[in-house]
Amino acid sequence: MARTFYVPRFRIALFCLSAVGSLTAFYPDKLSLQKVFTRINEEVKGHSRAYETLADASKQVGHRLTGSSNGTRAETYAFDLLASYGFKEIRYEPFEVEAWTRDTVTLSVVPYRSDNFREVSVVALAHSPVEAHIQGEIIDVGNGLEGDFAAIKNKLKGKVALVNIGLAAPTKGARNLHRSEKTALAIQYGASGVIMVNLVPGNVLLTGTASVTGKLIPIPSVCISLESGQALRAWMQEERSPLHALIDMTNTSRKIRARNVVATLSGSKYPDEKIIVGGHLDSWDLATGAIDNGIGSFAVMDIARTFKALKLKPKRTVEFVLFMGEEQGLLGSRAMVDELKQAGQLDKVRYMMNLDMTNDPNGLNAFGRSDIVPFLNTVGETMQQVEPAFANQMQNQAGLHSDHQPFMLEGVPVVGMNGHLSKEVLNCYHANCDHINLVNADQLKNTVRYATMLLYALADADDIPTRRQTDTQTRDYLVTQGLRTPLQIANEWRWKE
Template identity: 55%
Template structure:
């Protein structure tokens, strides 16, 4: 009888331990998740300052280009907000980078030995040469994917490649490459220059880095509008040897930039050494205000921090709220964060990273390719849905690159971003001269703050975070399973050789 009772007790304890690995079980006197989520909901819906802070920053700062005076002012703006909200432990995390800024660029198109030369409106991509003056025949690489270059690989050397920055007439489900990866393919195949055609109607010009490493590339890369790209292609039909002439002048020099880090110390004796990082890049390109990319994410992170302080929320684990700089020029701020954490030994403490980059109107949670997180995220999502029926509660599981989460994934650290949505008319202004505050929807931005704050609180207070840091070779397997190897190879970030 005694043994039977012991067996039942052991079984009951095992069930409790298994459940606690996914869902936090409050200690005596500890507030329930449902209660905290209700308070977060009420606080954000009544008092969120994310929208107003972003609007003020867009009005008073303008763009937030890393290395510029505007960029420095943006760092100070974020720092002062964290301090205002009660984060005594707020600091600048400085790093030195090669800062790039555009000066002038021209593109002329015309047949050889002809006076019929046309000036085409153009913008230079970042990390292109300080000085460039080239002319050469244009060769069309379509969407600029591996298969497109395979068709023309014997004809690229010494020519200027024309390719789409997005995908046009693509196969169903076809995956695009980043503009920097397409540029790398062009350089590998011997091109002397690149002309990207935007895929958005309305004479929209787009910028962004053309470098996979964050360093200057060897050839000029520029972007023209969709309409100009179509005109050039039509001209190529009748003039196969059509020439392009690109002249550009840019500025590149070493500067100091700063991530801004605000820390909420963990309070559980066994878990406070573990760290959750939630960040979004504060920097933007200089063609507009950078309201969507990434005012949405960075100012949501700051308002999530405000919400925690306003409600007096405690965390078992330490939380770092980070406004990264230098993301647009090659994930420079998050790389600097990682390198510093390696030197101090703090990187081993980071158990999870939440990245908000153009994250808007959150409707679900993404486990970031880690199956171990699915149950935790489902449990948290169900609780959010129970207290706020507007929450979509869509749980997905896929990893992505080309934002600050990549720096953490490469170290084997679980990282992801909540599921959000932007309307096509807003996405069309990505990296473009129309990315202004008028595109921002107040309620949708508040949804990002509200639901991400709930996710953060749940993750930071779960009894046992289920996804562990991957070792070197498990990280390799992770990227292969997520179909991200080719992108990392093109970005010179593949660390595992050719096996």
């Protein structure tokens, strides 16, 4: 006689619950998130201090150039502000940098074998030589992309490259290079100097580093305004004789110690796992750096304030980091990653979230890691339910040239937020007009609101699907994201072909 086996209903129920749990382990609980997000929303809308503290620091500190007395004051300001918000675990993370400071620079242009000199307003780009006195024929390299340099590769040796910082009349699909990468290409092709043309109207002079490593470069690199560039190119067309540039400059460069500022909120369940949220505190010295990167770094500090004000205790440890030295070659973030790597602690960094000129976010960016997209979709949908003004426009593309980069190159997952700035504001990037009047207080408050929600979701999740990549996985990921070529130009591609 056949025997029939019956499985108790409660065992079936337990099995089903277990299966559902395994399938949904990586998905946050919308209801619990919604409750916390609502509290975050109300707290930031009613009590944010991001704009007020940034405005105060702009007056009390001014620019925040790494290695300067202003930079030291900025570090102290951030430490004291975080302490005032109730943080007990705050530390300085010192690192040694080669601090570059501009001194004098002149640019004269003259036709060959002529004394018809014209002086051009100019600013030196870091990390130009401590002293340079060069003369050479000007060769127009246009947008300064790889193909532009390759087209004149036999004409540039010993001459001065004239290059757009941005893309004038960009080619479809063309991806601009960083000014440091364009300078690296000029050096590779034997140029004796570089003249960068800003593409912002209004005689705006732009500064920033022309070094991919944060170390001194062998040739001078300078910036002139759009109007000066237009006049120079028109003169080159009119003049029968080649135009020559004479660049004279002096700068200073010396070893100093700068400090990242780190406030720690210990995790309640997984204290050894950490989420790092950071923004660079330093700025260039032509203005106060309110946009680059006051809005990011002071948002980070206000996110920290919000966690304390609401007594949020997520499962993972959160480190709020104000990086120094970003403008001079990601020096502070490189130092932190090196220290974590030497201590065998990089695997414990589950995510790095970077706020660099992030303003009024309209969506989240998975940075090319598809395994986190379902998680972020749930987070974004919940954010939109709490604040319908949040557009929740998902992106999934990685990039370079900010403090997330050293983490990303070591396989640490990175997440970002898609913000926007008006053209008027972007025109003052690294320029002498980057002051507090550019900052929109409500948009800065939005950055704090949405970034706090995203940070909490990551820090409090039962599990996070994304893991640190192996070295081979990191290489393949960077190739897929189209980042191999710029990293090769920057001499940061460590993998052999």
